[in-house]
Amino acid sequence: MLFIFASILSLIISGVVAQNLTITINGTASHPIPTTMYGWMWEDINHNTPQASRRVEMVVCTRNVRNSYYTERQWSKLFRAVLQNRAFQQVTPKTSAALYAWSSFGATTLTVVDKSVTPSLSTALPNSLQVQVAPNASGQIGVSNSGYFGINVNPAWTYTGSFYYKVPAGTKAKGQFLAALRSSSGAVLASKSITLNPSATSWTQVTFNFKPIATPADNNNVFTLTVDGASTAGQTIFFSMFSLFPPTFKNRPNGMRIDLAEALQATKPGFFRFPGGNNLGQSIAGRWNWRNTVGPLINRPGRLGDWTYINTDGLGLKEYLDFLEDVGMPSIMAIWAGYSFGGTVPENQMAQYIQEASDQINFVIGDPAKSAAAALRASLGHPAPYPLVAVEVGNEDFFASDTYSAYRWPDIVGNLSAQFPSVQFMATTNVGSPVLKPKPKLYDVHVYQTPTWFAQNSFIYDSFPRDGTKYFEVGLDPTNGEFAAISTNPNDLFGAPSDGRLLWPTVAGTVGEAAFMTGLERNADIVFAASYAPLLQHINGDQWTPDLISFDAKNVYKSTSYYMQQMFSLNKGDEYLPSTLPSKTGTVFWSVTRRIATKEVLIKISNTGSASSSLTFKLPFNTVSKTGSATVLSGAQNASNTPTAPNTVVPKSSSFTAAKTFTYNVPGFSVHVLSVVAS
Template sequence: MPRTRPRPAAAVGLLAGALLAGALAAAPAPGASAAEPADHTLTVDRTRTGPRIGERMYGVFYEDINRAADGGLYAELVQNRSFEYAPADHPSYTGLTAWTETAAGGATGTAQVVDDAHRLNERNRAHLRLDLDGTGGDGARFGVANAGYGSGIAVEEGERYDFSVWARTDRPGGTPLTVALHGAEGGAELAQPLRLTVRGDRWRKYTGTLTARATGTTGRLTVAAGGAGTLRLDMVSLFPRDTYKGRPNGMRRDLAEKIAALKPGFLRFPGGCLVNTGSHEAYEAPNWERRRSYQWKDTVGPVEERATNANFWGYNQSYGLGYFEYFRFAEDIGAMPLPVVPALVTGCGENRATDDPELLRRHVRDTLDLIEFANGPVTSPWGRKRAEMGHPEPFGLTHLAVGNEENLPDAYYERLAVFRAAIEAEHPEITVIANSGPDDAGATFDRAWELARASGVAMVDEHYYNSPGWFLENNGRYDSYDRSGPKVFLGEYASQDNRFRNSLAEAAFMTGLERNADVVEMASYAPLLAHTGSVQWSPDLIWFDNARSWGSTSYETQKLFMTNTGDRVVPSEASSTPVASGPITGAVGLSTWATSAAYDDVRVVSSDGRELFADDFSAGAGKWTAAAGRGTWTVADGAYLQSDTAAEDTLVTAGDPAWRDYDLHVRATKKAGREGFLIAFGVRDTGHHYWWNLGGWGNTRSAVEKTGGGGRQTMVEDDTVIETGREYAVRIEVRGRTVTLYLDGRKWGSFTDDKVAEPFRQVVTRDEERGELIVKVVNAQEAPARTAIDLGKGARVAPTARLTVLQGDPDAVNTADERPVRPERSLLRGVDTAFTHTFPPHSITFLRIKERTP
């Protein structure tokens, strides 16, 4: 996923605020009130044939972000089950993270995580050593309790939970072990305790089943021992018996069912940024060497022999959910498996490429072994490994992505060529997918596509996250793509918030994806999953806590499109909605991002030479408005200084929101920190503005970004970086909707922001098996859309159609307790070759119209 300017989830909602002018609240024709219907036409052209839509058009992108795996889709209930957490992974981690000592009946002892000669195996080295004092009576127990993920372990009355642990003891005659489920802080028992006896000083797996006799969401699993001596424990596991399709080491059923209900055509895994970041070293060292790149071979085989790794997103991943489980899950939900492997060129805010030819050869060999693991016969080494894990039949891998969002396109395509040559030589049946970097436009994107076309790759993976306005403005993005060039896999996209206004914009954009199905062969919203207690990225498709899960408004939108795709596009046209467009207006602003910077001699001059504003800060900073808690702004040495190098988005503003056609002059100096400085213009409020981001993205590039409707989009960019201690002269010229930017007297770039945000969009497809036209209409405006629909000459249709509508307030958000946006199904009567239907305001409508044969 593009790591342009990640924001905490809470900030996303705060930025949503008002809509972009002329976007989701687009007005009807001049003179009409918001309550009056806007008149539209929709005409189907049956004389032409549109592109065929493949069965893999829509799928799901899975990444272990927001606790999507451990604590999420992977059904394991115990956190840090193998005691491998360490400060090297996260400063707050210890080997006992998620564990606490517990004692009953006067028992005493010590608990410590050790890595010694008694380890379980070379990849699972750390384990828990309990030194038992033998104090207390017969029922005395000393041990540890696990809090699971988030608020605790969730169990449901009557359900069974399978417990297992690897253990060894030096006590002759064995060590009694009690396993119990109880509420938080010594709460009531949630299940009848399980009693086991550990025997012998060699590792052995012990199992049992707990049946919940009450429902709870804050449970704790206690594993406690009696007597004296040393007891060693590892791989403490509690797994619900009721996993998706009853798979052992399987998926949390409610989450898996929601994914399956989308009927995805493909499953991309195991992620994006976690694949191509971190160390590029091979996994040959002991498990204490952290932050390795994702190695698929670490994730297969017996779970107790799999590695634990530090996730890119700031927490650990156990690899219990590994490549075998991903392939099997794809098979279970009827999706094409689509793994992505590292290309040894980093992305996601990093810029580094390996120069080690041996390491590159090893990764290419690993990729060939992966194909063999997926498709090879049981007589092959990796096919045999797959069979040993319980799946002798091949998984049928056909597509494989190499790399993810690389920022160095030339280095990436050089290494991609090595991967492609090896794969095509041994497996010509495999389609290798390239990518175009982390954004929808810009120098990296353009160069990546140039190299893609020159190298003849079959498919290019595009990623972008933008404002709802961008999605409404870019319905025709793929209209002009080369039909003979590489196909597009839109692997990650979303409008930047989780409100229904975002879903409306996404739906309008998706009509353009379907209309261009001859170019866009696959598409997937991202990210897929988010645990409410661990959010690194928002928006997300499916939200969950330890006990519940629910689909966002975008989930309902995606589900509607994914389960009503059709087989072929039927060409159609609709009338447009007049949208008033005026000049860029707004005040000015200064900001920083994890950087200290000083500003001086701020002037705003109108296009006719009048001085609208001037501040040299000799009288303080009284003309500026700062948001509470955003940085530390003071006047120092005659300049306006922001000194906090940790603070992000420290925007201060000045001037009149009605300003238009002006020049903004600023002198700016970076003092310290990892980026440059930001100068804002066209500021309507903190959530609606433009800013020139000089030295952004870790001081690797510069761009003008437009913020509005809860998201940002890039207007123009280049590779300018900012020097510390150097004063820069900045001038921003705003004329109408055209902006020209100058740095130290030289023209840096320009753009014209004149795209129309069209709120009324449509596409028509045909379901050949059912003999139905599927008329899909998005009305993202305040007014109802009274639409004259003409199905075309020669059309013969049934008088009744099936109608499915998603409708709601643009600010509506689906939550665990309330789903204001859900499909409403009904029958529509009076359908004919030509008829009129009024589409509600803020709605997504699918009409399934039965075609009659002559």
């Protein structure tokens, strides 16, 4: 008999048979839910092409945003830029790699050259494109750019472009430039003629716009800039800083890709962490320096990022801040803290970097009358300060915790906290190890794990001390603000998909993350923010998987985890209501919050097992609506939303019968948000 009972208990725990659970809810809130509870972390874009090809322009990027904006950074992440390697930044002249994404159109020879061949457009952009026209050229000839894995051509859009050019003195070139978008078959989809000035012996900028006249069959389209071969035969023309943008989010110059920005906005995020974890700097000289990311694009030199591709920094500090303001999410901003993979700054050289960080913060929140950096912000059209939640000092400094604890943290925070007494500074070493002085008020915690780990560790913050320190959960690693179920193989979390690493978020991973997040809400008295990571991924660049949102040149693909994160974020509530606790070893997890203004009780449930569960809720309120609403995300354990099947698992809404005591059935592998009005 004992054996039979033990066997049944084992089956219940493993999720093979249904569970019946009774949950009593307390009507007195134990703590508020921070408005910053759920948001996004930006890192940079990931890409598996040769180094010279990784150019970031702005489409929405990150290890959490891989490849998603547009700014023609040479990589495309959150902006809406179309052209890749637009300014030949950080490439080696006279090499084939320097021409990544560019090719000859007709009888021309292309070479990336430096200022030894012709004076550069600016000191920040030392390279330019030399186009030599063949002596016997005829017809339209010039250059072609393949974009970021193709170009989305939409007849409803007006595209805005520009480029710089010049010709050698005494040139005989004449006629018209033809800027165009062409299909893979060569058909002209959009075009604009621009007069070539044979007297333009110094750099001359040309701007143009055009609207496509046809819809191509696919995204295998290119941008071309051509001239009449007969009119320019044997001549040389130099080009620099090309640009082409479709409409952007909120019509911002250098702005974000609309569909990706709208996908983020639809979650009503409480914060945005930027400018990017490890992408703060591969080397001391190549660190993310805010000064090099503001002002005219021709003054932004770009740099080699930590993930081995070039950042053009077209997505600069102000572009970040404007985007955050447009979406309505305050920032958690990182400052470089004297450490890169390429070395650590000695203590006696830290002063200049502390000043750099001070100026960066002043650019965001400073008084233009008191700070040159803040005055620069005002001159760029934003005199008022931007919202700032916290400043993160470095990134993953557990890699160099000795210098972080010895002088980098105390020197940086000691100086900056005196200058900015209202700013909270966040540490990035392991929590409590080493001991930091001054004691951090905030810690950034990173977790990347298996679906099972997340469910099993939903109580991890329950044991953290309540000593005034608060935590930003990333990825899913209780120490730095990022979290995501990334693999089914606990022994090789960062291996390839063939080793168990997930290519796309799965339902099993999503419900595991949801289980963990119920624990974050239960501990929202000390967990003030949480972010899934990675955020964005181009489907042709899957160095880090799985990502919350995937995309190509035309489409956005929302994962199962995206929908779950959206469900939690839109229904986080204002305060946490204690209830009967889930079993730490069970498969069903829940949290209860309340939205004060609407008197809604919000119950979030995650079933991480295969068996359904019957949950009986006991509400402590005198009046309870007879009907509640339910948003449900469920599917097969290994189901994913993919480019070929993007809507395999999507949330569905329904109603349920509510009362002071009501029973609700929770199928296996599902996430639920229940809303019922009660007072």
